[in-house]
Amino acid sequence: MKAKVRILDIETGRFLVFISEEDAKNAKLHPEDLIKVETAKRTIYGDVVISNMVKPGEIGVTKDILRAYSFSDGELVNIVPGGTPESVRYIKKKMNGQKLKKVEIEAIIKDIVDRKLRDVEISSFVTSLEINGLDMDEIAWLTTAMAETGDMLDIDRKPIMDVHSIGGVPGNKTNILVVPIVAAAGLTIPKTSSRAITSAAGTADVVEVLAPVTHSLDEIKRIVEKIGACLVWGGALNLAPADDLTIKAERTLSIDPRGLMLASIMSKKYAMGSQYVLIDIPTGEGVKVEKIEDARSLAKDFIELGKRLGQYVETAITYGGQPIGHTIGPALEAKEALETIITGKGPGSLVEKATGLAGILLEMGGVAPAGMGKKIAREILESGKAYEKLKEIIAEQGGDPNVKPGDIPIGDKTYTFVAQTSGYITRIDNRAITTIARAAGAPEDKGSGVILHVKVGEKVKEGDPLFTIHAESETRLDQAIIQARRMEPIRIEGMVLQRIGNL
Ligand SMILES: O=P(O)(O)OC[C@H]1O[C@H](OP(=O)(O)O)[C@H](O)[C@@H]1O
Numbered sequence: 001m002k003a004k005v006r007i008l009d010i011e012t013g014r015f016l017v018f019i020s021e022e023d024a025k026n027a028k029l030h031p032e033d034l035i036k037v038e039t040a041k042r043t044i045y046g047d048v049v050i051s052n053m054v055k056p057g058e059i060g061v062t063k064d065i066l067r068a069y070s071f072s073d074g075e076l077v078n079i080v081p082g083g084t085p086e087s088v089r090y091i092k093k094k095m096n097g098q099k100l101k102k103v104e105i106e107a108i109i110k111d112i113v114d115r116k117l118r119d120v121e122i123s124s125f126v127t128s129l130e131i132n133g134l135d136m137d138e139i140a141w142l143t144t145a146m147a148e149t150g151d152m153l154d155i156d157r158k159p160i161m162d163v164h165s166i167g168g169v170p171g172n173k174t175n176i177l178v179v180p181i182v183a184a185a186g187l188t189i190p191k192t193s194s195r196a197i198t199s200a201a202g203t204a205d206v207v208e209v210l211a212p213v214t215h216s217l218d219e220i221k222r223i224v225e226k227i228g229a230c231l232v233w234g235g236a237l238n239l240a241p242a243d244d245l246t247i248k249a250e251r252t253l254s255i256d257p258r259g260l261m262l263a264s265i266m267s268k269k270y271a272m273g274s275q276y277v278l279i280d281i282p283t284g285e286g287v288k289v290e291k292i293e294d295a296r297s298l299a300k301d302f303i304e305l306g307k308r309l310g311q312y313v314e315t316a317i318t319y320g321g322q323p324i325g326h327t328i329g330p331a332l333e334a335k336e337a338l339e340t341i342i343t344g345k346g347p348g349s350l351v352e353k354a355t356g357l358a359g360i361l362l363e364m365g366g367v368a369p370a371g372m373g374k375k376i377a378r379e380i381l382e383s384g385k386a387y388e389k390l391k392e393i394i395a396e397q398g399g400d401p402n403v404k405p406g407d408i409p410i411g412d413k414t415y416t417f418v419a420q421t422s423g424y425i426t427r428i429d430n431r432a433i434t435t436i437a438r439a440a441g442a443p444e445d446k447g448s449g450v451i452l453h454v455k456v457g458e459k460v461k462e463g464d465p466l467f468t469i470h471a472e473s474e475t476r477l478d479q480a481i482i483q484a485r486r487m488e489p490i491r492i493e494g495m496v497l498q499r500i501g502n503l
């Protein structure tokens with residue numbers, strides 16, 4: 001059936017194609033059916049919406065589609081029912097626990113990128129990976145399929161360094177310090193990050209408080225060739241474009257299946273042309289990897305996958321048993337990262353982790369002798385050179401390089417929980433802190449989150465503040481308080497932990 005395009009000023013986060021009731025009836029199309037829109041140059045897919053916002057003979061195309069493909073008002077197109085993509089069969093095969101072939105993985109990824117697979121099918125794929133996993137062959141095929149369905153960056157500086165955390169630990173603003181330290185040492189580090197997946201703030205959400213993070217590949221190339229670094233959101237680029245659609249499902253379910261995480265991280269590194277990659281694996285209670293043996297096995301997988309892709313990968317198993325630093329949530333984290341980089345001093349966990357990781361990268365990149373990387377990284381941080389580099393990054397990305405921590409707006413609806421008893425902090429529950437910060441509105445409400453007034457091992461007296469929730473609205477604050485009361489985010493114990501008698 002032929003139809004004329006009408007551009008609709010609607011944004012839904014999905015590819016939707018509006019069609020009139022009359023046309024839908026004639027074409028036997030139903031709400032949510034897959035529809036194929038063909039022009040001489042391209043074919044796109046979307047979900048049917050039946051609406052009288054468009055007249056018979058017209059189809060309505062939303063802004064989400066226009067961001068990826070150009071259509072003009074009145075353009076003539078052909079529309080056909082999209083049917084059921086073949087790749088749905090392969091998703092079911094993985095649901096049944098079977099190994100997928102290379103061509104089957106490629107078909108799934110191509111159909112995700114072409115928007116032939118809808119959210120429910122993508123979620124089923126992600127869930128099948130969480131339950132049944134992938135072996136190393138499947139992971140490598142998935143990685144190259146994800147990279148090759150998008151663009152690749154070719155930066156005219158070598159070597160290209162990169163760092164990525166598998167995430168999961170609250171308050172992980174570490175890479176906002178690592179990247180400027182490494183670039184200030186003369187190395188090139190084009191860092192892409194995702195937004196939050198399981199946490200309350202991904203690195204891209206935090207950086208966005210300081211500067212725009214959505215840039216084109218050409219802009220990134222220009223920035224990195226000029227100053228040696230960037231801190232951008234990978235999802236804004238057509239780099240491994242399937243990744244952001246699978247991340248959307250992961251975020252909703254708050255899961256990050258191991259095989260998909262490996263492919264998702266490494267496909268972006270491959271597409272960025274990264275040659276030396278450091279992977280941070282936070283390990284501890286309440287994060288993605290709880291046991292050191294599992295962290296070692298994941299480290300081996302990253303290294304093996306890197307070999308298959310022609311990249312040199314090292315991994316750092318880091319302490320993830322409690323949040324990094326004292327703040328959780330985009331603006332609060334940006335503030336803490338900025339304070340630390342300006343003064344060269346900050347929470348021990350943040351400074352230790354950032355200089356430790358940066359030190360490994362300096363050694364990998366050949367600008368620090370073996371065993372000296374961390375010391376040199378700390379000198380770069382304390383000398384103010386890392387801050388100068390961060391200012392360059394902020395300026396090149398379009399932010400205000402002179403922004404000060406006090407300029408960053410924080411949610412003004414607050415509630416502080418205090419210690420009900422005196423004793424020692426024996427546990428901060430990562431999952432509970434993330435849940436509270438998310439309930440307060442993070443990461444979407446940038447000013448929302450949690451400030452921790454204490455860390456594990458510290459002594460407190462009854463009535464001392466333990467943590468403060470910040471929110472941008474009273475409703476969100478109330479929701480966060482309810483969550484906090486339901487859980488035990490911070491445990492206080494005396495020196496006698498348990499009394500057991502009469503066994
Ligand atoms: O903690 P969750 O939300 O699960 O994981 C997502 C975060 O982990 C990675 O961190 P980085 O960019 O290497 O600093 C991602 O890019 C993202 O920022």
Ligand SMILES: Nc1ncnc2[nH]cnc12
Pocket residue numbers: 165166167193194197247256260261262264265
């Ligand atoms: N699945 C994922 N994709 C991109 N970055 C990540 N960081 C942690 N998990 C990730």
